[in-house]
Amino acid sequence: MPNKRTDNNDRQTHNATLQQQNDEAFINELYDAVSQESQSQPSELLDQRIINAAHKAVNTSNKPKGNNKFKWYSSLATAASLTLVISLVVLQQSNILPNEQANNMLKQGVVLQKPMASTSDNESIADQEVVVEQIDYQAQVGYSAMPSQVENASATTTKMSNTIKIAAEEKMVRATQYEKKAQLIKPQTAERMMAASPMIMTRFNKIEQGKAQEDRAEIIDLSIEQLKQYKRSNKALDTQNKWLWSFSSENHIEYIIHIFNDNHAPLEYRLDKNTFKVMGLSKRDLEKSPLNNKSLSKIIILNTKD
């Protein structure tokens, strides 16, 4: 049975092949009968169009020197542009804008509160000093940055809720708190330093002494005798013409005051704290001292050995 099937298949294949060969022969005969001259050809216009296009393409690409020059210039221009852009980006990153810096400082301010709160008296005073300076700076920069932030926020978030404004206000309040803290902490720092670390204090004294020496050439030291003389002279003068003084500044070693009467220009004196004590100086006096002239009796002599 399988042999019969195979035979049938072979016969069918053979017949198909024969049929195909006949068909091919038939078509070939017809093709031979058709005149070759009558076979269609493309028009001369088409020939011309194609050949012109071919020649034009070659002519265009046969100007490589000009193109190469252009490529050379363009690559150079690209390289120069890239260098410029990169340098601008680097410059911008190295010089951060004030607003961005302020934002960064404000963000850091939250972190800086924690070490302050946990600082005990035994901890490093130098760290406290750094913190004080940072908070002071934040307060200054924060104030300058806040208005622009608030403006920007209000301009861009007119359709948004008030949450952004509230956040901005909170930042403003925080910045104010930093400033107040800085004012409170700063005067106490020197005293704490004295109590905490003699080494730091020594260094601090040296710095202060250095500063004082710079001013020493211009400011006169007030001696006990001179003060006594002023006081004696004052007793003889009328109330209106009495010699008065005003507070200028103070550090932990000395006071700087101005002594003057109506007719003369004020004289600047340095009062050693070991020898003199200036009474009645309040915070208000420190701020408004140049306008508040005081009696010489407020200056007390501590050490008569001078």
Place this chain on the structure above:
Amino acid sequence: MNQVALPAEHSKGSVTDEALMLAYGKGQASAFDLLYQRHKQVVFRFFVKQGLSLAVAEELCHDTWLKIINAREQYQPQALFRTYLFTIARNTLLDHYKKKSTQNEVNHTNNYTDNNSGNEESITDVNHNGLSEKIATPSIYEEQQKEQLQIALSLNIAALPIAQREVFLLKQESGFSLEQIAQITAQHQEKVKSSWRYALKRLRKGLQHYAK
């Protein structure tokens, strides 16, 4: 223009198509002239025999050669240039069909008959009857017979399905082997063989009146 001298055998036609195309890719414009002269007719006939009008056939021909021109620098002689040429021609034709969304264009022999849209019986009858009605001297009669045969052949080829028609034209008109056609059309060789067989059968049926 870059006038590089062609090899001595250039004019004799012994330079291969591939060498000519490479020379053209390097800027030798005259190489293209020769290449075009060799193949312009087969490419044109390939389009005309698809049943397209002469204008459309010329347009497709132009597009095909432009593609060859534009790709001259990327040409790699991995196969025969003719295979490469007809692959591009076929793709151009398929693009045309996609654009027009039609498979049968108006035949350029439409002047002779309005019945040319695929009805094989009517094509055969009209041609055969038209031929028998004519009264002429023997020489004129032969000429007219050839003319009628060519028209009938073109009409019957145009009436073939696309797959069979392209296989038939590539083999019969352009002289490609079935293997090369499979390469051009990106089809399996058995499918190409089958298309060829059906095309022959169909054409024979349509043109049986012309059997001697």
